[in-house]
Amino acid sequence: MPIARLFRPGRTVLSFEVFPPKRDGDVESLYRAFDELAPLRPDYISVTYGAGGTNVGLHYEINARLVRLGITPLAHFTCVGQGRDAIRGQLDRLWEAGVRNILALRGDPPKGSERFERHPEGFAHANELVAFIREHYGFCIGAACYPEKHPEAGTAESDLAHLKNKVQAGADFLVSQMFFDNEAYFRFVAACRAAGIAAPIQPGVMPVLTPKFFARDWGVAVPAALRTALEGTADHDEAAARGLEFASAQCRDLLGRGAPGLHLYIMNKVRPAREILQGLGKAKS
Ligand SMILES: Cc1cc2nc3c(=O)[nH]c(=O)nc-3n(C[C@H](O)[C@H](O)[C@H](O)COP(=O)(O)OP(=O)(O)OC[C@H]3O[C@@H](n4cnc5c(N)ncnc54)[C@H](O)[C@@H]3O)c2cc1C
Numbered sequence: 198m199p200i201a202r203l204f205r206p207g208r209t210v211l212s213f214e215v216f217p218p219k220r221d222g223d224v225e226s227l228y229r230a231f232d233e234l235a236p237l238r239p240d241y242i243s244v245t246y247g248a249g250g251t252n253v254g255l256h257y258e259i260n261a262r263l264v265r266l267g268i269t270p271l272a273h274f275t276c277v278g279q280g281r282d283a284i285r286g287q288l289d290r291l292w293e294a295g296v297r298n299i300l301a302l303r304g305d306p307p308k309g310s311e312r313f314e315r316h317p318e319g320f321a322h323a324n325e326l327v328a329f330i331r332e333h334y335g336f337c338i339g340a341a342c343y344p345e346k347h348p349e350a351g352t353a354e355s356d357l358a359h360l361k362n363k364v365q366a367g368a369d370f371l372v373s374q375m376f377f378d379n380e381a382y383f384r385f386v387a388a389c390r391a392a393g394i395a396a397p398i399q400p401g402v403m404p405v406l407t408p409k410f411f412a413r414d415w416g417v418a419v420p421a422a423l424r425t426a427l428e429g430t431a432d433h434d435e436a437a438a439r440g441l442e443f444a445s446a447q448c449r450d451l452l453g454r455g456a457p458g459l460h461l462y463i464m465n466k467v468r469p470a471r472e473i474l475q476g477l478g479k480a481k482s
Contacts, residue, residue: 198269199337200298201369203240203458204397210458211238211474212271212372212399215465216245217255224255226465231266233467237474241298243271243372243460248305257290264295271339272296275304276326280318284326288334300339300372301326324363331367340368342398344376344385348416357392364396371396372460375403377420377443379450400451403462404444404469406437441469445476452477 203210213234218224234242244259256272263270272291276284288299303323306313315321320329323340330338340363343356350356364371371394376382382400389398405411408427411419426439448459463469 198297199369200241200269200271200339201337201397204370204399208457209452210240210397210399212241212243212458212460213239213463213470214243214245214401214460215259215463217247217252217259218465219252224259227259228262230465230467231263231268234470235266235268237470239268239470240458241269241271243273243300246273246275246302246304248275248277248307253287257287257294260291260296261294269298270296271298271300273300273302274326275302276316276320276323277304277307277313278316278319280316281329282318284319284329285333288330288336292334292336297336298339299330299334299336300341301330301368302341322359322363324359324366327363327368328366337370338368339370339372340364341374342371342385342389343374343416344381344400345374345417347374353388357388357394360389361392361394364394368396371398373398373401374417375401375415375462376417377403377423377447378418379447379454381418382451382456383454397457399458399460400456401460401462402444402448402451402473404473405440406466406469407433407440408436437468441472441476444469445473448473448477 215227218227242263244256246256260270260272301323303313320326327338327340330336342360346353346356386398411424423443427436430436461470
């Protein structure tokens with residue numbers, strides 16, 4: 198099912214994001230997690246693509262597994278370090294496995310590099326990958342967006358102009374970077390609409406379960422209340438409960454104010470998905 202078609206008035210599009218585990222054995226626990234996530238009836242599960250194109254085999258396996266389980270996968274895909282032929286080879290395989298939805302991304306610069314380097318036979322920006330996929334395949338295409346601006350973008354206006362290009366190149370729907378202040382999301386949606394970007398914009402919500410999260414600069418504003426809540430306890434379970442409470446309240450507010458769905462960055466864990474949905478009264482198991 199093309200994911201873009203799920204965005205209809207009055208319908209909440211629900212998705213979970215997972216990543217291919219680094220250690221081989223851990224993929225079995227991800228597959229067990231799928232068994233527990235399935236009864237929550239996500240509209241799709243998205244599978245990240247390893248930074249720099251690492252773990253391509255496992256990315257494929259996980260997407261194919263989701264197809265076999267009857268759960269719609271959204272396969273993330275980046276242009277990092279590969280030319281058109283390599284890209285085609287992987288997209289062909291994903292298509293043959295039954296994957297019908299791709300999240301088309303540029304990707305981050307590989308570790309140790311400051312700047313993204315275009316492969317000589319590849320693409321400099323996601324809009325070029327989107328156009329390539331649109332030209333050669335029948336995939337439904339998602340793309341990334343950044344309510345608080347992409348970290349490399351000079352201004353919010355230039356970022357928005359590039360986003361518009363990306364949608365015009367063929368992106369059918371947008372999934373947002375995490376944010377913790379819902380005002381940032383609603384302001385961004387209004388700016389997109391004013392700029393003529395009509396694609397659905399699914400908000401990305403990151404349930405923060407540990408204060409370690411704050412050690413890295415994610416390029417998004419972190420409210421003092423969230424940080425204080427998690428740093429104010431030495432108990433891991435209590436910290437996770439406080440983070441989930443924050444994320445649940447954020448999700449309630451988003452849906453209450455008309456957001457078209459929720460994309461939960463669950464980091465391969467079942468608990469955030471289950472507890473947030475229970476809090477919303479949407480768990481269907
Ligand atoms: C929902 C989501 C999922 C993600 N999943 C993954 C993943 O699975 N694997 C992974 O490695 N990374 C992932 N990322 C991170 C993403 O790859 C990085 O944020 C990357 O730096 C930008 O990717 P993009 O597709 O947004 O790039 P682009 O749309 O190309 O934008 C990148 C920057 O270039 C600018 N720009 C865009 N087009 C042009 C143009 N034509 N000319 C000049 N400037 C331009 C933009 O303003 C922006 O600053 C994800 C991000 C999000 C929000």
